[in-house]
Amino acid sequence: MSATYGYIRVSSRDQNEDRQVIALEEQEIPKQNIFMDKQSGKDFERPQYKRMVCRLKKDDLLYIHSIDRLGRNYEEILEQWRILTKEKGIDIVVLDMPLLDTRRGKDLMGTFLSDIVLQVLSFVAENERSNIRKRQAEGIAAAKARGIRFGRPEIQVPEYFGQVVTAWEKKEILPQRSQCVLDKLERGSV
Structure with missing residues (x-):
């Protein structure tokens, strides 16, 4: 059928x-x-x-x-x-x-x-x-000629980002301690 x-x-x-x-x-x-x-x-x-x-x-x-x-x-x-x-x-x-x-x-x-x-x-x-x-x-x-951007919006990195990268490269930041280090960097105590 x-x-x-x-x-x-x-x-x-x-x-x-x-x-x-x-x-x-x-x-x-x-x-x-x-x-x-x-x-x-x-x-x-x-x-x-x-x-x-x-x-x-x-x-x-x-x-x-x-x-x-x-x-x-x-x-x-x-x-x-x-x-x-x-x-x-x-x-x-x-x-x-x-x-x-x-x-x-x-x-x-x-x-x-x-x-x-x-x-x-x-x-x-x-x-x-x-x-x-x-x-x-x-x-x-x-x-694009009118200045319109495509894709995701650009994310602004914090001022202390370079310090975090350096600390990570020196193995000073471990995954379980990374938030503590970030908090200290924000406060300017590292």
Whole structure:
């Protein structure tokens, strides 16, 4: 008996996946058959994706919201599509692109049209990934030019830090006595 699955991907933990969840819920996919990864689409090294692929069997049906949710690497998208449809023997429905519904047009012309659309959309997905990275680099450069600092805030070391390092190097500070030495240095009695 065939089963219906859904796959959701967002690029980071703080991104919202609600629109994809709603779209898959409208397809009445059982919750236990919806898999979600919160990481980049640059490759297919995603734990939930791999878990889902292991569960897929011949004649199962996979829904994804859009091709870029599957991935953002042109060649890998085409390869995964081939693995899923040819090796696994499943059907795929890309909700925002009705031409990418492998249940329809299984004749030569339908397959040809689906392949062309898949190639174009895969190219666009990878190109968008490149554009995102370029825009991100430009944004970081502009922020740095405005004096914005990135990373953790700098920690100010106490005035007596050099004395602590010297005492530690001379083996005058042992782990169990280090707090006592620090207290003395703060008071200026060492």
